[in-house]
Amino acid sequence: MKTRLTMKHLLGIIALIALAIWPLIAPHPYIVFILTLVFVYSVITKYYNLLMGYGGIFFLTPMIFMGISGYITAYLTVKSSVNPAIAIAAGVAGATIWSFTFSALSMRLRGLYMALYSMIFLLLLFNLFQNDAPFIRAYTGGSIGIFGLPELVLGGIEFHKFMAIPYYYLTFVIFVVAVLVFYRLVNSSFGLRLQSLRDGETYASTLGVNAFRMKIYSFAISASFMGLAGSVLSLYWFSINPPIFSLDWVLLFFAMVVLGGLGTMWGPFVGTLILIPANNLLTIIGPYRLLFLGAIVLVTVLVMPNGIVGKIEEKLASRRATPGTTGIFPRMVFRKALSTATADTAEQK
Amino acid sequence: MVAITPEVFAATGIGTIVLGSLYALMALGFTLIYSTVRILNFAHGSFFMFGAMLVWFVSAAEAPASYAGAYLLSPLNAPLGLGFVVAIGAMFVAGMAIQRGINARLLRMRSWELNTLVALFAIAMIVQSGTIVTLGPFSRDFTPIATGLLTFGRLNISNAELVRFAVAVSVIISIQFFLKKSRHGLATRAVSQDREVASVCSVKIGNIYVLVFGVGAALAAIAGILLSNLVFIAPEGGWLPLIRAFLIVIFGGIGSVPGTIIAAFLLAFIEQYTALIFGFAWAFPVAFTVMILVLILRPRGLFGLKE
Numbered sequence: 001m002k003t004r005l006t007m008k009h010l011l012g013i014i015a016l017i018a019l020a021i022w023p024l025i026a027p028h029p030y031i032v033f034i035l036t037l038v039f040v041y042s043v044i045t046k047y048y049n050l051l052m053g054y055g056g057i058f059f060l061t062p063m064i065f066m067g068i069s070g071y072i073t074a075y076l077t078v079k080s081s082v083n084p085a086i087a088i089a090a091g092v093a094g095a096t097i098w099s100f101t102f103s104a105l106s107m108r109l110r111g112l113y114m115a116l117y118s119m120i121f122l123l124l125l126f127n128l129f130q131n132d133a134p135f136i137r138a139y140t141g142g143s144i145g146i147f148g149l150p151e152l153v154l155g156g157i158e159f160h161k162f163m164a165i166p167y168y169y170l171t172f173v174i175f176v177v178a179v180l181v182f183y184r185l186v187n188s189s190f191g192l193r194l195q196s197l198r199d200g201e202t203y204a205s206t207l208g209v210n211a212f213r214m215k216i217y218s219f220a221i222s223a224s225f226m227g228l229a230g231s232v233l234s235l236y237w238f239s240i241n242p243p244i245f246s247l248d249w250v251l252l253f254f255a256m257v258v259l260g261g262l263g264t265m266w267g268p269f270v271g272t273l274i275l276i277p278a279n280n281l282l283t284i285i286g287p288y289r290l291l292f293l294g295a296i297v298l299v300t301v302l303v304m305p306n307g308i309v310g311k312i313e314e315k316l317a318s319r320r321a322t323p324g325t326t327g328i329f330p331r332m333v334f335r336k337a338l339s340t341a342t343a344d345t346a347e348q349k
Numbered sequence: 350m351v352a353i354t355p356e357v358f359a360a361t362g363i364g365t366i367v368l369g370s371l372y373a374l375m376a377l378g379f380t381l382i383y384s385t386v387r388i389l390n391f392a393h394g395s396f397f398m399f400g401a402m403l404v405w406f407v408s409a410a411e412a413p414a415s416y417a418g419a420y421l422l423s424p425l426n427a428p429l430g431l432g433f434v435v436a437i438g439a440m441f442v443a444g445m446a447i448q449r450g451i452n453a454r455l456l457r458m459r460s461w462e463l464n465t466l467v468a469l470f471a472i473a474m475i476v477q478s479g480t481i482v483t484l485g486p487f488s489r490d491f492t493p494i495a496t497g498l499l500t501f502g503r504l505n506i507s508n509a510e511l512v513r514f515a516v517a518v519s520v521i522i523s524i525q526f527f528l529k530k531s532r533h534g535l536a537t538r539a540v541s542q543d544r545e546v547a548s549v550c551s552v553k554i555g556n557i558y559v560l561v562f563g564v565g566a567a568l569a570a571i572a573g574i575l576l577s578n579l580v581f582i583a584p585e586g587g588w589l590p591l592i593r594a595f596l597i598v599i600f601g602g603i604g605s606v607p608g609t610i611i612a613a614f615l616l617a618f619i620e621q622y623t624a625l626i627f628g629f630a631w632a633f634p635v636a637f638t639v640m641i642l643v644l645i646l647r648p649r650g651l652f653g654l655k656e
Contacts, residue, residue: 058466105645112389113644115466116595120641123592124634131630247588251474258467262460287486290478297471301464302454 019172029163036164036236038276039171043178043229045256045268047222053263054186055218056198058115061122062226062253064102067244069095069227070234071129074146075139077235084152088231095227096220103219107212110201122245130242145241152235159235167236174232178225185221186265194218248290252279255297261307270309357625359504365621367510369614370517371576375590376597376609377524378568384541384603385561388452388462391469393569394591395476396444398584400436400570401577402480405489408432437570444566447472448559456558473587480584488583513575520571524564525606537561569594589633596640616640 023032044062051059069091076087106117132142140146152159152167159166185191196204197211205211234240243249252275260271275293282289304311375397382390390396408431409424451472455464499506528534539547540557548554572590573582593616601612616636624632 052463058463060470105641108645111462112466113599115391116389116592117641117644119588120592120596120637123588124637127633133630247474247585251470254467254470262463287478287481290474291482294471294473294475294478298451298468298475301467301471302451305455305458305460305464 016176020169023165023168027163027165032163032165032168034277034280036168036171037280038272039168039175040229040233040236041253041256041276042269042272043171043175044226045253045260045272046178046182047225048253048257049262049264049268050182050185050194051218051222052257053261053267054191054198055194055214056111057215057218058111059118059219060115060254061118061250062222063230063244063249064118064121064125065095065099065223065226066230066233067125067129067240068098068230070230070240070244071140071146073231074141074149074234074240077149078146079139081150084150084235085154088228088235091231091234092224092227095230096224099219099223100216102223103215107215119250122247122250126242126245129245141241143242145239147239147241149235149238149240164236167232171232174228181221181225183265190214190217251290251293251297255293255300257307258297259300259307261309261311261313264307264309264313267307267309271307274308356504361621361625363504363506363510365614365617367514367517368579368621369617370514370521371572372593372597372617373610373613374517374520374568374575375572376594376601376613377521377606378565378572379591379594380598380601380603380606380609381524381537381561381568382565383598385537386448386452386456386558388456388465388469389595390562390565391466391591392447392473392476393565393594394587394589395473396440396566396569396587397573397576397590398582398587399476399480400440400573401582402484402584403436403439403570404429404432404574404577405582406432406484407435409489433574436574437567440570441563441567443563445559445563447566448562449555452562453555453558473591477584477587484584486584488581488586490577490581509578513578516571516575520568521610524568528606533557533560592637596637596644600640600643 019035044066048059048062051057071091072094073084073087073091076082076090077084082090102121106114109117128136129140129145130143131137131140136142154166157166159170186194193204193209193214196207196209197214201211230244256271256275257268258271259275260269261267275296279289279293282292285292300307306314375393378396379390379393382388382393406424407427408429409426451468452465455461455468458464499508499511526534528538536547536552536557537560539550539552540554540561544554547557569590576582576590597609597612597616600615601608601610619636619639620632623635627635
């Protein structure tokens with residue numbers, strides 16, 4: 001697909017170079033820390049968005065894959081003394097394989113059922129991983145989890161040294177790769193097919209879109225990236241424990257994606273960029289933090305259901321409004337036309 | 350592992366019946382909301398939990414020693430009955446307010462399914478963390494509804510269990526009456542069967558939604574109050590009941606009240622006897638695995654009506 005080099009692209013390239021260079025010039029430990037986390041979580045939210053925003057699959061719990069991969073990595077490095085880099089790969093593989101099971105079991109579930117199905121699995125995993133029965137604890141570390149992961153060392157560099165800047169670059173690279181893959185996926189026939197499934201599954205399947213295959217593939221790709229993020233995180237924190245399967249994470253990821261904008265390319269990143277520092281700062285106020293996050297999500301979904309990026313796109317589109325389109329997302333026009341059978345509630349008083 | 354004597358077996362059976370009725374109550378609210386308003390009430394579990402918390406707040410003497418005064422609100426030491434009334438009434442009103450204020454707005458949007466899901470999840474988290482902040486994060490129990498034991502030969506039934514069962518059954522029966530005999534119940538059924546035709550027959554859909562959501566919330570609160578006499582209730586304790594309600598509704602089939610009730614007892618049965626044989630830790634996963642299998646093999650459930 002040919003694209004012109006527009007101002008947008010130029011700005012993007014400048015931003016990319018800036019992000020790549022600044023740690024070498026004037027690194028600030030806190031900002032490095034925050035940006036590292038932002039990059040990791042952005043990968044997760046981006047593919048969360050792929051499933052939810054572009055695929056219409058209400059998969060609420062990316063930590064299913066994150067956590068499994070993280071635990072695999074932790075187990076391999078701590079209990080089996082495997083090289084961390086290989087353990088990361090193993091974690092990714094494990095998460096991807098697990099995603100096949102997960103998506104295969106959920107094949108016949110549409111929409112909202114998938115939402116609760118993912119919640120059920122999350123609770124099941126949480127129960128399983130914090131179970132202190134001896135034969136489980138040997139593998140999962142029970143309710144305290146696995147800690148004492150070894151340092152990630154590649155090319156002789158210990159990744160936590162130098163203010164953890166190596167981790168910054170690692171996550172930066174992962175992030176860029178994730179974005180590129182995402183971009184190629186969404187703008188290809190794969191992306192079209194995925195979105196067609198979201199907009200009207202019955203119609204799409206008459207056109208030859210194999211819903212089963214699409215779901216398996218989307219889950220597999222998303223799971224591998226989420227797993228990658230999870231493994232890197234577990235090495236970054238030197239530990240992993242059951243709370244990764246808890247609900248506050250669900251709320252956090254939800255908030256990031258909803259605030260940024262579901263179904264948009266950069267929405268999740270914007271949401272992550274805003275909420276990760278905010279979340280960090282909010283830990284000061286303890287239990288009020290979740291209250292805040294919940295309130296943010298609620299207000300966002302009421303006022304800007306398409307998130308910040310969605311709102312911006314709306315503003316931009318309405319400025320160059322052309323007759324015939326709704327001005328927001330052209331695909332929404334198709335959805336309106338297709339959704340005769342679905343309960344499209346309009347003007348309920 | 351407990352030796353399985355006939356007494357234990359029978360006691361588990363009694364527990365199944367009581368628990369089943371409570372689960373049915375919870376699931377009834379959930380399926381009412383789903384078949385009428387067509388949204389999965391993600392906040393149902395938090396209604397369950399908060400109803401119980403409200404009773405605690407009104408009627409408990411004071412918070413446990415280490416938490417007393419540490420959180421915003423300390424309980425008022427009022428009579429238990431007042432607590433029940435306040436809790437159920439408050440949840441009913443809250444449910445109506447949520448529907449009127451939030452859901453109504455979201456239902457008009459294009460992606461209403463997702464947005465209501467998000468909003469209700471957010472509400473659930475707000476309620477949960479709000480409870481932690483104002484009332485404290487500890488789990489609590491409160492004074493049992495009734496004390497004493499009835500004995501039939503070697504069978505013991507506690508009065509508390511009887512009361513729970515009786516209350517649950519009477520509420521379920523009254524809901525049935527409401528649905529079948531009252532005008533608003535008729536309107537509710539009409540809306541759940543065919544919303545457009547119902548609105549043509551001059552049913553105010555918006556108002557029915559509000560009523561149904563309020564009733565659903567109240568039912569969850571009643572279930573929460575009754576159940577929390579049995580087990581401790583903690584702010585995080587809303588999610589398990591939500592998942593149970595969901596499984597029951599799916600298993601029994603959407604829009605089918607008898608199916609829901611049967612499924613509720615079935616779930617209670619599986620849970621209780623698995624706990625008896627394999628221990629408490631396994632009750633949860635086993636019951637859910639069974640139900641998920643049913644979901645996969647027969648997505649419509651036992652008695653499900655066509656969507």
